[in-house]
Amino acid sequence: MPGAIETRRFDTPDQLLDMKDRGHISVVKMTDGTAGMHAIFEPGWTWEADEKPLLGGPDSCPMHHTGYCFSGKLIVRMVDTGNETRIGAGDFFVIPPGHDGYVEGSDRVELVLFAPPEHQH
Numbered sequence: 001m002p003g004a005i006e007t008r009r010f011d012t013p014d015q016l017l018d019m020k021d022r023g024h025i026s027v028v029k030m031t032d033g034t035a036g037m038h039a040i041f042e043p044g045w046t047w048e049a050d051e052k053p054l055l056g057g058p059d060s061c062p063m064h065h066t067g068y069c070f071s072g073k074l075i076v077r078m079v080d081t082g083n084e085t086r087i088g089a090g091d092f093f094v095i096p097p098g099h100d101g102y103v104e105g106s107d108r109v110e111l112v113l114f115a116p117p118e119h120q121h
Contacts, residue, residue, distance in 0.1 A: 023040040038113075060097070063097060070110040073104040
């Protein structure tokens with residue numbers, strides 16, 4: 001219906017990437033294909049050990065991320081160059097495909113990520 005407002009909640013996701021004691025990613029998908037992700041990464045989380053196996057083992061994360069960090073510190077590394085960027089609480093960010101990352105320090109990282117309808121997860 002044109003002009004209809006749609007709402008979804010991360011506590012009832014369409015998909016859940018469960019990384020056991022290292023965290024999880026709740027994915028909600030809107031009817032137009034737009035996706036939102038709520039990510040919790042616990043201290044000690046690494047993309048290599050905790051998320052890569054759930055994505056089928058690619059060399060690096062194949063997704064483009066746009067998001068906001070609510071808490072913690074996440075180090076994101078571009079695999080081809082080795083350049084690292086620290087994302088922390090209050091940062092709005094864009095991360096291109098071809099990255100990996102890890103939680104820095106002893107605080108939980110909490111992110112919300114947004115993806116346009118053409119996003120494939």
